[in-house]
Amino acid sequence: MYGGEREASAPPTKTRLDEETDVHYGADYNPEQWPEEIWPEDVARMREAGVTMVSLGIFSWSRIQPREGEFDFGWLDRVIDLLHEGGIAVDLATATASPPPWATANYPEMLPQDEDGATYWPGSRQQFAPSSPVYRRLAAELVTALAERYANHPAIVMWHVNNEYGCHLNFDYSDAARDAFRRWLADRYGDVPALNEAWGTDFWSQRYQSFDEVFPPRKAPYSRNPGQELDFRRFTSDMLLECYLMEREIIRAAGATQPITTNFMGAFKPADYAGWAPHMDVISDDCYPDPNDPESFRAAAFQRDLVRSLKPEVPWILMEQSTNALNWRPTNAPKAPGQMAALSAQAIGRGADGILFFQWRQSRAGSEKFHSAMLPHAGTETRTWREVVALGETLAGLPELPSGDATARDARVALVFDWENWWAVEASDHPQNALDYVAVVQRWYRALHRRHVQVDVVPAARVGEGYDLAIAPLLYLVREADAAALASFVEAGGHLLVGPFSDVVDELDRFRDGGFATQLGPLCGIRIEDFGALVPTDAAPGVPGERTAPFAGDGDGLAGTGTLLAEEVHVAADARAEASFTEGRRTGGAALTRREVGHRGGTARYLATIPDEAGTQALVDRLLATTGVEPVVAGLPEHVEAARRGALVTLVNHGGPAVEVEMEGTDAVTGERVERVRLAAFDWAMVVAD
Numbered sequence: 001m002y003g004g005e006r007e008a009s010a011p012p013t014k015t016r017l018d019e020e021t022d023v024h025y026g027a028d029y030n031p032e033q034w035p036e037e038i039w040p041e042d043v044a045r046m047r048e049a050g051v052t053m054v055s056l057g058i059f060s061w062s063r064i065q066p067r068e069g070e071f072d073f074g075w076l077d078r079v080i081d082l083l084h085e086g087g088i089a090v091d092l093a094t095a096t097a098s099p100p101p102w103a104t105a106n107y108p109e110m111l112p113q114d115e116d117g118a119t120y121w122p123g124s125r126q127q128f129a130p131s132s133p134v135y136r137r138l139a140a141e142l143v144t145a146l147a148e149r150y151a152n153h154p155a156i157v158m159w160h161v162n163n164e165y166g167c168h169l170n171f172d173y174s175d176a177a178r179d180a181f182r183r184w185l186a187d188r189y190g191d192v193p194a195l196n197e198a199w200g201t202d203f204w205s206q207r208y209q210s211f212d213e214v215f216p217p218r219k220a221p222y223s224r225n226p227g228q229e230l231d232f233r234r235f236t237s238d239m240l241l242e243c244y245l246m247e248r249e250i251i252r253a254a255g256a257t258q259p260i261t262t263n264f265m266g267a268f269k270p271a272d273y274a275g276w277a278p279h280m281d282v283i284s285d286d287c288y289p290d291p292n293d294p295e296s297f298r299a300a301a302f303q304r305d306l307v308r309s310l311k312p313e314v315p316w317i318l319m320e321q322s323t324n325a326l327n328w329r330p331t332n333a334p335k336a337p338g339q340m341a342a343l344s345a346q347a348i349g350r351g352a353d354g355i356l357f358f359q360w361r362q363s364r365a366g367s368e369k370f371h372s373a374m375l376p377h378a379g380t381e382t383r384t385w386r387e388v389v390a391l392g393e394t395l396a397g398l399p400e401l402p403s404g405d406a407t408a409r410d411a412r413v414a415l416v417f418d419w420e421n422w423w424a425v426e427a428s429d430h431p432q433n434a435l436d437y438v439a440v441v442q443r444w445y446r447a448l449h450r451r452h453v454q455v456d457v458v459p460a461a462r463v464g465e466g467y468d469l470a471i472a473p474l475l476y477l478v479r480e481a482d483a484a485a486l487a488s489f490v491e492a493g494g495h496l497l498v499g500p501f502s503d504v505v506d507e508l509d510r511f512r513d514g515g516f517a518t519q520l521g522p523l524c525g526i527r528i529e530d531f532g533a534l535v536p537t538d539a540a541p542g543v544p545g546e547r548t549a550p551f552a553g554d555g556d557g558l559a560g561t562g563t564l565l566a567e568e569v570h571v572a573a574d575a576r577a578e579a580s581f582t583e584g585r586r587t588g589g590a591a592l593t594r595r596e597v598g599h600r601g602g603t604a605r606y607l608a609t610i611p612d613e614a615g616t617q618a619l620v621d622r623l624l625a626t627t628g629v630e631p632v633v634a635g636l637p638e639h640v641e642a643a644r645r646g647a648l649v650t651l652v653n654h655g656g657p658a659v660e661v662e663m664e665g666t667d668a669v670t671g672e673r674v675e676r677v678r679l680a681a682f683d684w685a686m687v688v689a690d
Contacts (some may be wrong), residue, residue: 022398022400022401023352023395024317024354024356025049025354025391025392025395025396026046026354026357026360027055027357027358027359027373027374028054028320028356028359029042029054029083029360030060031079033361033364034361036075036078039082040082043082043085043088044086046360047086047087047088048389049375049389050389050391050392050393051360051392053090053158054088054091054360055093055160055319056076056093057092057094058095058160058163059097060076060093060095061095062100062102063075063076064095064145064146065145068138071145073145080150080153081155084153084155089156089157090153091157091159091160092150092160093161093162093163094139094159094160094161094247094251095146096139096142096161096243097162097163097164098125098126098127098163099122099127099135099138103138104121104127107135109132109176110128110129110135110138111129111174112127112173112177113129113172114171114173115173117218120169124168124367126166126167126169128169129172129176130166130240131172131174131242132174132176133176136246139246139247143251144254147250147251147253151254151256152256156256158258158259158260159251159256159259160261160262160284160319161244161247161251162243162244164286165271166240166268166270167265170236170269172239173216173218177216178216181214182214184238185211185231185235186211192208192210195208195211195214196208198227198508199228200225201225214228216232217232223429226427226428227509230420230427230508233423234272234423236271237270237419240271241271241279244279245279261282262280262284263286264285264307264310265285266285266286266307267303269423271419273310274310274418280310282311282314282315282316282317283308283310283314283316283317284318284319285304285307285316285318287320288320290329290333291325291333291334291339292329292331292333294655295446297343297346297641297652298442298446302442302446302457304347304352305350305456305457306417306457308350308352308456312351312456314403315351315353315403316351316353317352318355318356320358321343321344321347321355321357321358322335322340322371323357323373324340324372324376324384325370325371326370327367327369327371328371334372336681337387337682338681339655340388341391341394341682341684342652342653342654342684345684345686346652346684348398348650349643349644349645349648349650349686351645353401355391358371358373359371359373359374360373360374360375361373361375362376362377364377372384397669398669398686399671401648402645402647409456410645411454412453412454413453413454413467413468413469413470413629414456414457414462414463414467414470415445415455415457415458415473416458416460416470416471416472416473416475417441417459418459420507421474421475421477422437424476424505424509425437425476425477425501431501431531431565432531432534434536434564440499440610441473443616444471445457446613446616447613447616447617449641450638451631452632452634452636452642453624453629453632454643454644460472460482460486461481461485462485463485463489463494463496464489464492465489465492467489467494468628468629469494469495469496470489470496470497471499471623472486472496472497472499472502473499474501474610475498475502475503475520476502476504476505477504477509478504478505478506479506483503483520483523487523490523490603490604491600493600493601494602495602495603495627496523497605497607497619498520498605498606499610500567500607500609500610501567502517502520503516503517503518503519503521515528520604522572523595523597524593524595525571525572525593525604526569526570526571526593527569527572528569529568529569532549532565532566532567532585533564533565534547534548534549534564534565534566546584546585548563549562549581549583549584549591550581550582550583551579551581551592551615552579552582553578554579558579558592558619559615559618560612560614560618561611561612561614561615562609562610562612563611563612564609564610565608565609565610566585566586566589566591566609567586568586568589569593569608571590571593574596575593576595577593577594578592578594578605579591579592581608581609589608590608591609592608593605632644632649633651633661635662636651636661637656638656639653639655640654640661647665647688648668648687649663649665649686649689650684650685651663651679651684651685651687652682652683653679653680653681653682653683654682655681655682656681657681658678658679658680659678660676661677661679662676663675663676663687664689664690666688667685667687668686668687674687
């Protein structure tokens with residue numbers, strides 16, 4: 001139907017950015033890269049493209065503040081006024097993501113260091129230690145000046161704090177981090193004996209007598225304390241969040257009432273976005289699927305559902321994507337005709353109220369000059385420009401979209417995803433050290449996505465009423481609240497699948513008394529004796545050991561191949577094995593168990609291995625059949641995606657053969673009645689279903 005060239009502080013005054021514009025459309029705008037005489041042309045072209053909002057000033061610190069104590073707002077005043085006169089709203093950035101050369105030259109102590117003690121020098125971006133008092137002071141001075149000047153400017157509809165926190169500098173091990181880490185630990189544990197107990201420091205003679213003896217987990221002769229590593233990840237996420245909160249409070253103190261955000265990056269390991277989300281007025285996200293990967297649209301869908309689930313009551317914003325090719329992958333393929341619009345429609349269908357790009361005008365110099373933009377370097381006689389204009393026209397015609405409601409879910413399936421669990425499960429010195437947490441979770445997501453089932457991606461503690469099925473693929477670290485939520489869910493009639501290597505440690509990465517699976521084991525009716533590590537299937541030829549653990553049900557057609565783990569599971573008398581291992585050392589042992597729970601039909605299953613792609617699909621098909629979870633739209637091929645947003649159903653053909661879909665309702669773009677939708681490759685449609 002539609003495609004590229006085819007036709008916690010004080011709350012903001014509103015959660016949507018503009019009551020007159022339902023879907024914002026635009027990009028990062030970097031006017032400082034261009035002569036001022038080009039700016040009016042930019043605004044004219046923006047209007048031609050249907051741009052409604054730009055993110056301004058993200059990397060402008062050196063232009064706004066050419067030296068300490070001196071600010072130059074004249075050029076920024078003129079740009080903002082010009083945009084406002086052109087009817088284009090501004091998401092004003094605080095410009096703190098890339099300190100200017102004068103700052104690091106005058107204060108080299110603000111520079112970050114790696115675990116070897118090597119300094120990250122200027123010449124790129126993000127060259128600051130997040131815990132540095134000097135960086136925070138300089139950033140606060142800049143943000144204070146910006147907020148006091150522009151808090152009440154009518155062009156400003158949102159504030160954009162920093163940019164992609166931690167993206168290039170995941171961890172800082174500098175002396176500033178050392179001092180802050182010690183303070184963070186003192187706040188967390190209160191005293192050194194509590195720290196020693198939490199980290200188990202009697203092992204390898206690591207017992208501390210003072211917080212001043214503790215360092216970040218810098219370069220060490222051998223494996224480092226896992227409790228220290230886990231806490232350093234928590235500390236790092238908290239330091240980045242503290243930087244955001246500092247800027248947010250300055251903006252609010254200046255009287256700004258617009259929504260405040262910072263752009264996330266989907267499943268980004270260093271920052272616990274689930275913990276950050278309550279502090280965001282609006283969730284915004286940057287997403288760059290790889291055109292070289294024909295399955296990348298499923299990874300993009302996972303990312304959309306993850307960020308939507310962080311704050312489901314408020315529509316989110318796609319803050320960055322590319323119009324065409326990138327510059328930073330080993331090979332940067334262009335998007336196919338129509339693919340940019342198809343992926344934009346995917347984001348809207350999964351809850352976005354803004355479609356923005358990096359960037360507006362393609363740079364003519366600098367590291368990202370080959371990164372595509374809304375206005376290409378090759379000009380307006382290009383496919384990219386035609387697609388940009390066509391998408392702007394289409395988005396402008398959309399009606400008001402459903403705003404989101406945390407209590408009225410479109411999804412009946414919860415896929416459990418937890419940052420601290422991610423950090424802990426991928427630590428070293430485990431029975432299986434080849435576990436890739438996100439890869440395992442996304443394998444389950446892909447299996448659900450192929451069946452066109454709507455999914456929320458949530459922490460275990462948020463699994464509850466409203467869901468029929470919950471899948472926890474790897475839940476190594478389980479807090480008491482997590483276990484309680486999952487148990488309540490099952491007792492209320494929910495269906496739960498728990499994957500292997502789950503409920504192994506507490507929130508301190510310590511074993512609980514009584515063995516493994518002490519909290520979820522009784523719920524699932526199992527006891528774990530051994531984790532049964534297998535050799536990774538991609539290990540070099542000749543590496544000895546079993547690589548797979550095939551499993552099958554008892555004559556019911558369920559079958560798959562297990563990898564990485566084949567656990568030794570003992571099944572309780574009130575549970576039963578639904579599938580068993582059929583080869584290898586665990587032949588005959590339980591691979592999938594089931595226990596009926598309560599009087600409302602709840603079930604708790606335990607899976608003792610990590611199934612391959614086909615096995616995961618077979619298990620998902622079984623779970624959907626037994627729980628009665630229905631697809632958004634039935635009978636679709638796998639290359640067509642369906643997502644529900646209230647009454648709005650979005651259909652996207654991600655590059656496969658043309659298909660006709662029976663769908664009765666109203667076309668959200670044209671307002672016409674439809675009974676059947678035809679989708680060619682990279683076509684999409686939005687239908688308000690009957």
